[in-house]
Amino acid sequence: MNAVSKLSALAGFVADRFPVEKMNVASMIGKKVVPLHRMSWAYYLGGLTLFFFLIQIGTGLMLLFYYEPTVSDAHASVEYITNHVSGGALIRNLHAWSSSAMILCVLAHLITTFAMKAFEKPREVIWLSGVLMLFLTFGFGFTGYLLPWNQIAVNATKIGLQSIEEVGAYLPGSLATLPATIKETIQGEATVGQATLSRFYAIHVVVLPLLTLGLLGMHVFGIQLHGMSRGTEAVKVRFEKFFPDFVIKDLTAWGVAFLVIFVVAICLPFESFFSYTLAEPYNPLGSTPEGIKPEWYFFFVYYPLELLPFWVIILASNAAALVLLAAPWIFRGTSRKTLRALAVAGAAYLIIVTIFGQQIYDAIKGVQ
Amino acid sequence: MRMRRYAIAGAAFAVLWTAGAGVANAYPEYQKYSQTNSGRVTNCAMCHAHPDGPDGAGHGQIGSLNADALSRLGRARAAFEPGTEVDSPILNGFGNTIIRTVGKSKVIELRSRPGELAGMLDQASDLDGDGIPDAREYAEGTHPLQAGSGNPWSLFATNLRRSGFHIGAILVASILTMYGLANLLRGWHAAAAAAEASDER
Numbered sequence: 001m002n003a004v005s006k007l008s009a010l011a012g013f014v015a016d017r018f019p020v021e022k023m024n025v026a027s028m029i030g031k032k033v034v035p036l037h038r039m040s041w042a043y044y045l046g047g048l049t050l051f052f053f054l055i056q057i058g059t060g061l062m063l064l065f066y067y068e069p070t071v072s073d074a075h076a077s078v079e080y081i082t083n084h085v086s087g088g089a090l091i092r093n094l095h096a097w098s099s100s101a102m103i104l105c106v107l108a109h110l111i112t113t114f115a116m117k118a119f120e121k122p123r124e125v126i127w128l129s130g131v132l133m134l135f136l137t138f139g140f141g142f143t144g145y146l147l148p149w150n151q152i153a154v155n156a157t158k159i160g161l162q163s164i165e166e167v168g169a170y171l172p173g174s175l176a177t178l179p180a181t182i183k184e185t186i187q188g189e190a191t192v193g194q195a196t197l198s199r200f201y202a203i204h205v206v207v208l209p210l211l212t213l214g215l216l217g218m219h220v221f222g223i224q225l226h227g228m229s230r231g232t233e234a235v236k237v238r239f240e241k242f243f244p245d246f247v248i249k250d251l252t253a254w255g256v257a258f259l260v261i262f263v264v265a266i267c268l269p270f271e272s273f274f275s276y277t278l279a280e281p282y283n284p285l286g287s288t289p290e291g292i293k294p295e296w297y298f299f300f301v302y303y304p305l306e307l308l309p310f311w312v313i314i315l316a317s318n319a320a321a322l323v324l325l326a327a328p329w330i331f332r333g334t335s336r337k338t339l340r341a342l343a344v345a346g347a348a349y350l351i352i353v354t355i356f357g358q359q360i361y362d363a364i365k366g367v368q
Numbered sequence: 369m370r371m372r373r374y375a376i377a378g379a380a381f382a383v384l385w386t387a388g389a390g391v392a393n394a395y396p397e398y399q400k401y402s403q404t405n406s407g408r409v410t411n412c413a414m415c416h417a418h419p420d421g422p423d424g425a426g427h428g429q430i431g432s433l434n435a436d437a438l439s440r441l442g443r444a445r446a447a448f449e450p451g452t453e454v455d456s457p458i459l460n461g462f463g464n465t466i467i468r469t470v471g472k473s474k475v476i477e478l479r480s481r482p483g484e485l486a487g488m489l490d491q492a493s494d495l496d497g498d499g500i501p502d503a504r505e506y507a508e509g510t511h512p513l514q515a516g517s518g519n520p521w522s523l524f525a526t527n528l529r530r531s532g533f534h535i536g537a538i539l540v541a542s543i544l545t546m547y548g549l550a551n552l553l554r555g556w557h558a559a560a561a562a563a564e565a566s567d568e569r
Contacts, residue, residue, distance in 0.1 A: 030560070082516065089516070244553040251553075255546040262538050267527035269516035275409040276511040280419055290409045 016122045019225065028224040032242035037232040042112035045105055046223070047250045048257055052102035053212070055261065056140075059095040060205065067147070069201040071194045074149035075281040089269070096270035098261055099141060103297045106137050107350065114327065115343035117336050118229035124328040126222035129215045131324045136212050141295055143204040146197065152278035155292045157200075158192050163305070170311050233336050300350050303357035307364055394421045395475065398506075401482035406509030414511060415463035422458040433457055448473040461495050462502060462512040469493075483507075499526030 022028065034043060066085055068077040081088040110130065113119070119127035146157045161183050168179040188195025230237065240246055271279050277289050294302050305313050323330060331339060353360070361367070394412065403410045413419035417428025425431030433441060437457040444456030444464070450471040454464050466475060470488045478485050489503040495512050500522050502512040511517035528535070 244550075244557040248550045248553055251549055252546055255542045259539060259542050263528070263535055266531045266534060267524045268520055269518075269523060271516050272510075272518055272520040272523050275509065276514055276517040277409050277411045277413070277419070279514075279517070280411075280413065283419075286420075289411075 017125045017222070022225050029243050032224065032227050033239035034228050034242050034246045035230055035232065036238040036240055037234060039112065039116055039231055042109075042116065042231070043228055043246070044250055044253045045109040045112060048253060049102055049105040049109055050216070050220075051254045051257055052098045052105060052261075053216070055094060055098040055258075056102060057209065059091050059098065062091050063095060064205065069147070069197055071149060071197055071282075074147065074197060078148045078150075090266055093265035093268070093270050094261065097265050097268075099144065100295075100297070101257070101261055103137055103141060106134055107297075110134055110324075111343045111347050113229070114346075115336070115340045116229055116231035117331070117334075117339055118231065119328040119331070120229065121328070121332075123222065123226055123229060126219055126226070127328055128325065129219040129222070131327075133212060133215050133219065134324075135321075136208055136215070138297070140204065140208050140212075141297060143200040143208065145295060146192075146200045147204065148279075149197065149282050150279050151282055151286075151289050152274060152292055154192055154282040155288050156294050157196070159292065160294065161187055161192065161196075163310075166310060167314055170314055296354055299354045299357045303353055303361055306361055394423070395479055397479045397482045398485060401485075402506055402509045405483065405507055408509030410509045413460070414506070415459060415466065417458055417460050417463075428458055428460075430458060445472065447471060450474070460513060462506075465489075465493065465495065465502065498523060499530075 034040070063081065066077055066081045066088070068074055078092070081092055083089070085091075113127070113130070142157075142160060146153050164186075165180045165183045168176045171178065186196070186199060188199050227242075275291055278291060293299075301313065301317060304316075394416070399410055399412060399414065402408075402414065411419050412421035416422055418424065418426050420426070420429070422428075422430050430441075440455050440457055444454040444459065444467055447454045447467050448471055450469060452468060452471070454467045456464055456467065459467070466485070466489065469490055470478075470485070474488065475485075478488070486503040486507045489501075489506070491501055491503055493502045494500065495502055496515045496517075498515040498518050500508075500510070500518045505512040505518060508519055510519065516523075
């Protein structure tokens, strides 16, 4: 294949994924239809993820007015927001709870779209942007966790960054130093300190949101261009109009989600699930307190990390990431039935490890 | 001669007082009980001004106290009977409330039976106003002075009762917004369809 034909193939690939003839309001909204079948509920998960992301942006902007990204004032500013700013506790709780809700929705969205084979041609770019946004969402969680600068935040971040460095031991030659370099770049100094906080803050409030907005634009644009995936192998499928029928239902789901997250945020302080010792300001001279754990959405990798050799986790997580990214090509010929079975297995793993991870760990380690 | 004896006695008392003030009387039995009973990690911050307890030179620790603070510490240490107003600089609001409610003698006595302390505290006292009495927070290993620290489901139930008006208002606002938006979208759609039909004619 010469350069011209390669370029021509590339142009064809792009033209199929971004057909110019469909780039009009009539095609993208007016004539768009949504399939109706037993998994149609899953079409609302992407919208809900977007809704929680919008709450993140709104509440995050409000928190920016008072939050101080310095090691001396970060914790005090969070305390000030919680205890003295009018509505501060509610905004902070909304931010914390909606971040968890967003991650829950993004995972459910990923699993259901996989089960529905929504990555089929010409939707590969939509799938890829979705998977990349999943990684960015975990990045949001990891960087945001440090910002309150309390015991759990700093110690958990130290453990997380240390894990990056440990990957080097399993890499060959000069690659072995790469993870340490990455860790130092993120950390910014010898240990987790002001430079780390500044970098995490910049990544959390500027870098990740910009990247997410770019990918989100591409993702939503692609969905509007190509429509919702068929999602089923049934020959006869009913459809409903995207506008206004589906949009109204989607907005209703947003309304219900807002009510639920509002009630949870106003009634249930996010930090009530931690012991109060972990919410104390970070003490660099103190020992690591008991009960340090990552957020629940990292349990699927945290508990295996505690139980299995490190190299197994590195291998498995890299393989999983590659499989996710290459899913449109790996599972091109796979039936939806098989994909559903794989998705159920993946979902079962996530649910079991997240909810029962501690009990499994205690049982295996013989902890009373 | 008598004056000299008083001076020596005074100096000896001052030395003993200073030495005594430098010795912390923390009672870790209570922390251990709270932690074992609740399964939650606790520390000295439940009753003390400093999370590492009274020993040391940090804020709220004995080494950092000035003369006035030492005098308040002395008064708190002498509050053996219940009902004495105390303001010990090494204790936080909950620690001072314990001394005021049960007296120092009882605190020393209950060291071997720390679980009984919860029953001796004022069952209506809720220093952080989170709806969970201080005595229960002590037993459950949550902080009696932090409204965000408490049994999550108790906090949820309390806040749900307290926020009834706000939740009701948000519920009504959400329903009305959804109803309005849905009708607006249907109206736009109908208008667009009518315009299209008119163009076709």
